[in-house]
Amino acid sequence: MRSIRGSKLKNAAAVLTDLSQPSNVATHSSIALVGSVDAAGTEEDGRRKEKELDALRRKPMLQALATKEVSSFRLAPWTALHTLARAVALARRGAGRGLAEHWGSLKYNQALTGDSGAYMRLSAEGRETADYYKALQSDELGIGFALSLAKQILNRRYPQHVVSIVPADTALRAGWALTSRDKGPRAGYRYRPRFFAEVWKPGEPSRVFPIESKGNHSNATTSHDQLASASAHVEAVHIGSWNETPSLVFSTELPMDGPLTVHALRAAGRDGLLNHSTGNTVRNVDHFVEDENFFPGIQRPTEGNRTPEKEPGFHITPERHEWFRHVLARTEAAGLTAFAGDGQATVQYLTKRQGSRHFTGFAHAATGSVQDAREQLLGIQFVGTDHVFRLNRTRVEAFSGVAEDLFRHLEGGRVERYRREVYARRDAWPLDTWDSRWRGPVSVNPDGSVLAMRVLTS
DSSP states (O other): OHHHHHHHHHHHHHHHHHHTOOEEOEEEOOHHHHHHHHHHHHHHHHHHHHTTOOOOOOOSOEEOOOHHHHSSOEEOHHHHHHHHHHHTTTOOBTTBOGGGGGGGGGGGTTSEEOOTTSBOEEOHHHHHHHHHOHHHHHHHHHHHHHHHHHHHHHHHHOTTSEEEEEEHHHHHTTTSBOSTTSOSSBOOOOOOOSEEEEEEOTTSOEEEEEEEEEEESSOHHHHHHHHHHHHHHHTTEEESSTTOOOEEEEEEEOOSSSOOEEEEEEEOOSOOEEOOOTTSOOOOTTSOOOOOOOOOOBOOOOBTTBOOOOBSSEEEOGGGHHHHHHHHHHHHHHHHHHHTTOHHHHHTTSOTTTTGGGGSSOOSTTSOOOOOEEEEETTEEEEEEEEEEEETTEEEEEEEEEEHHHHHHHHTTOHHHHHHHHHHTTTTSOOOSEETTTTEEEEEOTTSEEEEEEEOOO
């Protein structure tokens, strides 16, 4: 019995070790890629014309990213899964709602492989899973890698700032009715970015980047099609002036053979700034947000004496800048408290239309978690929630949470103080991916969140 149990432990322990090993991740952003994506968009518009559909409104000019922004992209699989888990904590997908969303990232514990001298790729299990769940696996893993690269790009571009990732649908719902289930003037436009990256510094205007992420298990040609589609998604949100909102689009190619590659392009823009609204009092993000009912549409600039009709989409006009900054800050806070398993703390940060009801009461078995765990990881005290399951027949424990001092601010509704302290500590978080005392992989994000896993020995 001992030898069998020891073999199982070793097997699971090896998986955990692999999860903590950083590998190179291939990236691709070039003028040639821009040309291929433009051609894919033109071909798609031709097919739409044959079906008597209007051509899609895409970003007018995608560009390649600077080599220095996308080069030297190294990542541990566990870090990518942490990024995915944080991104979907408010996703409300299917029947798995609320606090259980982020545990879905753990199904990819054995999907990736690589080492310090190799490029990351799909493991044998990842290839087998792709045979049955291609769209789901490539889409979700694509989120983890795209947002990890987006944070690297923006951190290199704005080194004195913090980069926060916020789910776009959740943020937009505070101002617009996105679907027939939402109350208010319905937008009726299915093209929307998946995330916003808020680049911020206390006391200064934020800059916001719409982000669209896609993934595939096919080839570069499929990525070209996906990037052309992604361009239409990010074009659906304008912040400030017409066609001046900087954006990022990604397609992660996860082939059955060969290295994983993140294809990335950008749309340049001088706006996307959330300046203080003229004549309005600066909002304190500690205060509650109520649902607004803005009429959808993006206003084109006037042409002489004529005001053109609005284009489909969502426009954050100057008088809405303070409101949107407020929404982004509180939506990020909601994602953090949900990630730590605290439904009561999450409710205060979401409006009714944003889904506060999903964090109250009982939905059904296995959809919730409870903030009742404390762990010291890499010398930092965290509070959060845990999840026990079997990995190759061995019981393992996963823990997700937030640094305790920061969580207490969020729990008490003190978002302003949380943001000031996160900014002050932005360069002080540990970069280690393994905690020998915990005996497992650990990932700490600059937002103060942590994801860790270990084998249960008793």
